[in-house]
Amino acid sequence: MRMNLTVNGERHMLEEVRESESLLFVLRERVGLPGTKNACEQGRCGSCSVLLDGMLCCSCLVPAVQARECSVTTVEGLAGQGGPGEEDGPDSVQRAFLDAGAVQCGFCTPGMLLAAHNLLRHTPDPQEAEVRQALAGNICRCTGYQHIVEAVLLAAEYRRAERGALVQPDGAP
Amino acid sequence: MEFLLPRDRQEALELMAGRPGTVPVAGGTDVMVGWNMSRGLPARALDLSRLGHLSRRRYGEGRYRLGANTTYSTLTDELRGELPGLAAAAGAVGSRQIRNRGTLGGSLGSAWPAADAHPALLACRAEVELASVRGSRRVPVREFFSGPGRTAREGDELIEAVLLPRPEGPQLFTKVGRKAVATLATCSFAVALWPSTRQVLTGVGGADRPAPAAVAEAFLAGQLAAHGTWESGERLPDEVVRHFGELAAEGAVLGDDVRATAEYRRRALSVLARRSLAQAWENYRTERHRCA
Ligand SMILES: Cc1cc2nc3c(=O)[nH]c(=O)nc-3n(C[C@H](O)[C@H](O)[C@H](O)COP(=O)(O)OP(=O)(O)OC[C@H]3O[C@@H](n4cnc5c(N)ncnc54)[C@H](O)[C@@H]3O)c2cc1C
Ligand code: FES
Ligand code: FES
Numbered sequence: 001m002r003m004n005l006t007v008n009g010e011r012h013m014l015e016e017v018r019e020s021e022s023l024l025f026v027l028r029e030r031v032g033l034p035g036t037k038n039a040c041e042q043g044r045c046g047s048c049s050v051l052l053d054g055m056l057c058c059s060c061l062v063p064a065v066q067a068r069e070c071s072v073t074t075v076e077g078l079a080g081q082g083g084p085g086e087e088d089g090p091d092s093v094q095r096a097f098l099d100a101g102a103v104q105c106g107f108c109t110p111g112m113l114l115a116a117h118n119l120l121r122h123t124p125d126p127q128e129a130e131v132r133q134a135l136a137g138n139i140c141r142c143t144g145y146q147h148i149v150e151a152v153l154l155a156a157e158y159r160r161a162e163r164g165a166l167v168q169p170d171g172a173p
Numbered sequence: 174m175e176f177l178l179p180r181d182r183q184e185a186l187e188l189m190a191g192r193p194g195t196v197p198v199a200g201g202t203d204v205m206v207g208w209n210m211s212r213g214l215p216a217r218a219l220d221l222s223r224l225g226h227l228s229r230r231r232y233g234e235g236r237y238r239l240g241a242n243t244t245y246s247t248l249t250d251e252l253r254g255e256l257p258g259l260a261a262a263a264g265a266v267g268s269r270q271i272r273n274r275g276t277l278g279g280s281l282g283s284a285w286p287a288a289d290a291h292p293a294l295l296a297c298r299a300e301v302e303l304a305s306v307r308g309s310r311r312v313p314v315r316e317f318f319s320g321p322g323r324t325a326r327e328g329d330e331l332i333e334a335v336l337l338p339r340p341e342g343p344q345l346f347t348k349v350g351r352k353a354v355a356t357l358a359t360c361s362f363a364v365a366l367w368p369s370t371r372q373v374l375t376g377v378g379g380a381d382r383p384a385p386a387a388v389a390e391a392f393l394a395g396q397l398a399a400h401g402t403w404e405s406g407e408r409l410p411d412e413v414v415r416h417f418g419e420l421a422a423e424g425a426v427l428g429d430d431v432r433a434t435a436e437y438r439r440r441a442l443s444v445l446a447r448r449s450l451a452q453a454w455e456n457y458r459t460e461r462h463r464c465a
Contacts (some may be wrong), residue, residue: 001176012258019176019218020208041203041209050405061205063198065176066222118269136354137268 241278
């Protein structure tokens with residue numbers, strides 16, 4: 001079947017999508033964005049996490065058909081969303097992952113970044129327990145999670161600083 | 174495989190009626206696991222995700238009506254105050270990713286014996302609204318799970334909504350799994366207090382089918398009536414609470430599987446039931462005092 005899909009702001013007209021195909025397959029094989037990872041195709045590892053119309057989900061469990069006319073954000077769409085001076089570079093969450101050493105093999109990283117984004121959008125100043133809860137659906141086989149949790153807390157800090165920088169010109173104390 | 178995309182309720186029901194074996198798809202969290210493993214694709218699937226009437230929620234005449242597409246995240250984020258028992262169960266489901274997509278209708282459609290929503294629906298006196306071109310009907314959830322792997326839903330019927338009365342007292346859900354979070358239940362237990370009818374209702378997950386702990390409920394009702402405990406609001410004797418737990422575990426048809434042995438389940442279930450009742454009753458007593 002034919003369907004429209006907007007990925008990271010860009011509209012795609014897709015042809016001959018099979019009815020049983022997942023959104024994950026469409027993103028990787030038809031749109032050509034391999035950042036979203038495929039590890040289990042059972043919803044258990046979270047490495048395929050994307051935002052579908054702003055909602056965090058496992059793209060391996062979304063029938064592509066159900067994403068017709070929807071808007072998807074993948075890891076490729078995160079860079080440049082961080083705030084002032086970040087139009088091209090990594091966004092604040094990505095920077096925090098690098099700075100905290102939260103990436104080893106990197107396979108879980110795209111999904112972790114999306115889950116972290118989702119958390120910080122709804123809970124800008126999370127407690128450590130909230131971070132762990134928010135990442136419960138994302139498995140990492142390398143890091144032991146500690147650095148990832150620290151990275152998300154650091155990202156929250158970066159964002160606080162950015163917010164501060166934004167209000168200062170108006171004469172903050 | 175064909176993916177049918179109905180535009181409205183009528184079209185959906187007609188497609189279900191005209192084509193036996195059509196598989197409805199709501200959030201897809203269960204069906205896609207099968208499709209990805211190439212475990213036999215159905216000849217026809219039917220997309221429910223764009224049917225507005227299945228997402229609607231309303232409250233009237235003392236009852237909540239939740240459209241079948243209501244997700245676990247909606248229950249935890251928007252209905253925690255109104256429906257604490259069901260919201261607690263929804264919060265115990267999988268991960269945020271799964272809760273964002275998984276629906277009540279899908280849970281009832283799959284009817285997994287260990288699914289988290291079912292015990293809560295049982296304790297919370299839920300009814301399931303089913304519809305087909307032949308008409309609509311309501312089935313109490315206690316009759317919906319008609320046997321191991323079986324439900325009261327006919328092949329041409331869609332689950333359209335879940336109806337729940339406004340809570341009258343404490344409602345709790347607890348679960349034991351192999352991990353603290355993002356794990357299927359080894360067993361689970363829900364309890365809800367209904368002071369107006371003097372009932373303590375329950376639901377058990379992890380047995381051969383979702384079912385109330387009927388023998389335990391009857392025992393407790395007898396004890397509470399005999400001692401006028403609803404009226405006095407006294408503490409429950411330890412031996413009553415313990416026996417309630419034992420009966421809840423004995424009444425469930427438990428088996429061995431990859432997650433646990435039947436023996437482990439029996440033990441865990443009796444502990445969950447005992448603790449849940451003690452906590453719920455304590456909350457009820459405190460609440461009563463505050464109101465008095
Ligand atoms: C990784 C993972 C973890 C999970 N963890 C848990 C957990 O901890 N606890 C838990 O309870 N569940 C868990 N689940 C199971 C799953 O999320 C639930 O069963 C979910 O509620 C299914 O809803 P859905 O909308 O995604 O259903 P779908 O996959 O769309 O459908 C499921 C079934 O119901 C039928 N169906 C759907 N809607 C209707 C309708 N309106 N009328 C008639 N039939 C319908 C479908 O035909 C299908 O047979 C997990 C699943 C995964 C993949
Ligand atoms: S590939 Fe989707 S959750 Fe693992
Ligand atoms: S860094 Fe290797 S899986 Fe997480």
